[in-house]
Amino acid sequence: MTSSPDVHIRFSEVDKAFGTQTILDKVSFEVPRASAFCLLGRSGMGKSVTLKLLAGLLAPDAGRVLVDDENIPELSPTQLSHTRQKIGFLFQQAALFDSLTLGQNIAFPLERHRKLSATETREVVDKRLSQVGLAGNEGKMPAELSGGMKKRAGLARALALEPEVLLVDEPSAGLDPITSTEIDELLLELKSEAGTTMVVVTHNIPSARRIGDRLAVLHDGKILAEGTAAELEQSEHPMVREFMNSKTGG
Amino acid sequence: MQKLIDFLQRFGELVVFAARAVGSLARRPFEVRETIRQIAEIGYASLPLITAAGLSVGAVMSMHTRASLERFGAEALIPAALAIAMIRETGPLVTGLLVAGRVGASIGAELGAMRVTEQIDALETLAVDSFKFLAVSRILACMIALPILTTVMDFTGILGGFVVETAISNMSFELYFQQAFSGVGFADFITSTLKTTVFGFIIGTIGSFIGYTASGGSAGVGRASTQSVVFSSISLIVVNVVLVRVIFFLFPEMQ
Numbered sequence: 459m460t461s462s463p464d465v466h467i468r469f470s471e472v473d474k475a476f477g478t479q480t481i482l483d484k485v486s487f488e489v490p491r492a493s494a495f496c497l498l499g500r501s502g503m504g505k506s507v508t509l510k511l512l513a514g515l516l517a518p519d520a521g522r523v524l525v526d527d528e529n530i531p532e533l534s535p536t537q538l539s540h541t542r543q544k545i546g547f548l549f550q551q552a553a554l555f556d557s558l559t560l561g562q563n564i565a566f567p568l569e570r571h572r573k574l575s576a577t578e579t580r581e582v583v584d585k586r587l588s589q590v591g592l593a594g595n596e597g598k599m600p601a602e603l604s605g606g607m608k609k610r611a612g613l614a615r616a617l618a619l620e621p622e623v624l625l626v627d628e629p630s631a632g633l634d635p636i637t638s639t640e641i642d643e644l645l646l647e648l649k650s651e652a653g654t655t656m657v658v659v660t661h662n663i664p665s666a667r668r669i670g671d672r673l674a675v676l677h678d679g680k681i682l683a684e685g686t687a688a689e690l691e692q693s694e695h696p697m698v699r700e701f702m703n704s705k706t707g708g
Numbered sequence: 709m710q711k712l713i714d715f716l717q718r719f720g721e722l723v724v725f726a727a728r729a730v731g732s733l734a735r736r737p738f739e740v741r742e743t744i745r746q747i748a749e750i751g752y753a754s755l756p757l758i759t760a761a762g763l764s765v766g767a768v769m770s771m772h773t774r775a776s777l778e779r780f781g782a783e784a785l786i787p788a789a790l791a792i793a794m795i796r797e798t799g800p801l802v803t804g805l806l807v808a809g810r811v812g813a814s815i816g817a818e819l820g821a822m823r824v825t826e827q828i829d830a831l832e833t834l835a836v837d838s839f840k841f842l843a844v845s846r847i848l849a850c851m852i853a854l855p856i857l858t859t860v861m862d863f864t865g866i867l868g869g870f871v872v873e874t875a876i877s878n879m880s881f882e883l884y885f886q887q888a889f890s891g892v893g894f895a896d897f898i899t900s901t902l903k904t905t906v907f908g909f910i911i912g913t914i915g916s917f918i919g920y921t922a923s924g925g926s927a928g929v930g931r932a933s934t935q936s937v938v939f940s941s942i943s944l945i946v947v948n949v950v951l952v953r954v955i956f957f958l959f960p961e962m963q
């Protein structure tokens with residue numbers, strides 16, 4: 459199977475179970491380069507697990523997880539480390555390093571992988587922090603931040619290495635509507651200007667409509683429906699239509 | 709029965725973890741900065757505890773030694789007896805157990821918290837080998853810090869003994885230390901102190917393993933912390949028996 463050149467991420471017939479609990483049952487989807495794929499679904503349906511499979515944090519029981527035509531589960535540790543530098547990950551709970559300040563959190567990947575001077579690193583940190591509306595907070599410790607601020611700081615860290623692929627777990631959870639819209643705009647800008655490919659897990663339907671080129675609903679181990687927002691509204695599944703009609707963010 | 713199987717499985721995982729750590733100790737990339745930071749955290753920050761404990765243990769042992777030797781009119785042997793006991797066994801073991809308490813608990817809790825809050829996953833997504841960065845650096849730091857801390861414990865112990873002895877018999881500093889070291893061979897010091905490198909490996913490996921594989925939120929972090937102390941202390945005591953046998957076998961003159 460040769461993929462068309464513009465497919466960046468291909469999730470192919472993936473099975474994943476924890477013990478006897480099946481999470482994903484032959485799930486497949488594709489994400490074209492420089493587009494956003496929004497993954498919707500109720501809590502506990504395996505959305506975070508899907509992102510972790512894409513980043514190689516979990517191994518699938520069967521199937522292939524291709525990023526840039528590389529099968530993530532088959533990569534050697536060195537190859538995986540190389541590929542991961544091209545993938546940014548925003549965790550559901552932000553997962554900031556709590557022994558480091560905000561600035562140090564964002565500088566961390568730069569210090570590990572880029573040969574920058576201290577001043578250059580500072581400039582990148584400042585730029586990333588102001589992109590997410592946290593300018594001037596680089597000295598704060600993660601414990602001093604609200605949930606929404608942690609989320610934005612986590613996004614700034616995920617963007618530090620200018621990844622080609624961005625995996626985002628519930629970006630608007632814990633954010634007020636205005637900040638949430640600003641984050642959506644940042645993601646849209648990354649997509650159109652930097653050509654970033656993204657997989658976004660969200661409960662926020664208005665946000666998914668704004669940023670998602672394609673949306674999919676994950677339910678009981680299967681993708682129930684996949685398409686543009688307009689297509690999903692017309693879905694024959696009542697649950698999918700109900701999902702699309704919910705106005706509230708989560 | 710199921711409990712026994714679970715335990716054996718965990719033990720097997722620990723052995724694999726330890727083997728992986730041994731294999732990583734000498735392989736690039738070395739996390740030099742993180743290892744130095746951990747030596748400061750584990751070693752330097754333990755100094756007050758070790759010094760205070762050394763002085764007290766030495767003082768108490770000196771009183772007991774005096775009580776025993778006085779009966780045979782052998783007070784002159786007090787410094788030498790104390791020094792041998794301290795350097796050969798008390799220093800290494802007490803240091804090991806104190807570090808197992810202080811450092812084992814903190815490694816278990818810190819890595820456990822990083823695991824359950826997905827900070828270890830975050831390290832991985834930032835293309836950092838979390839095993840080397842977190843576990844190997846701590847194991848190596850424990851292996852380096854323990855012999856140094858043990859040496860500090862030995863000396864403060866002998867110093868504590870001197871304080872008690874001089875209060876009772878007015879013995880001079882020079883005479884006390886001259887007598888103390890008359891009975892201790894260099895081989896005594898080297899073998900018993902290097903033995904604590906193994907203690908450091910045990911404390912670092914068990915703490916890292918339990919923290920690294922923690923699960924179950926903040927309750928899980930608490931469990932990881934407690935288990936690290938319990939298992940590293942017990943392993944240390946048991947392995948010590950074996951190490952003493954091995955040392956006697958290799959250096960028969962020490963018996």
Ligand SMILES: Nc1ncnc2c1ncn2[C@@H]1O[C@H](COP(=O)(O)OP(=O)(O)O)[C@@H](O)[C@H]1O
Binds near residue numbers: 476502503507508
């Ligand atoms: N590492 C793990 N070990 C065992 N079970 C897990 C693990 N990660 C997730 N699960 C389980 O998989 C299911 C899906 O989790 P998740 O992907 O986090 O759901 P969500 O769609 O809300 O993000 C949940 O039932 C969760 O308990």
Ligand SMILES: [Mg+2]
Binds near residue numbers: 505506
């Ligand atoms: Mg989730």
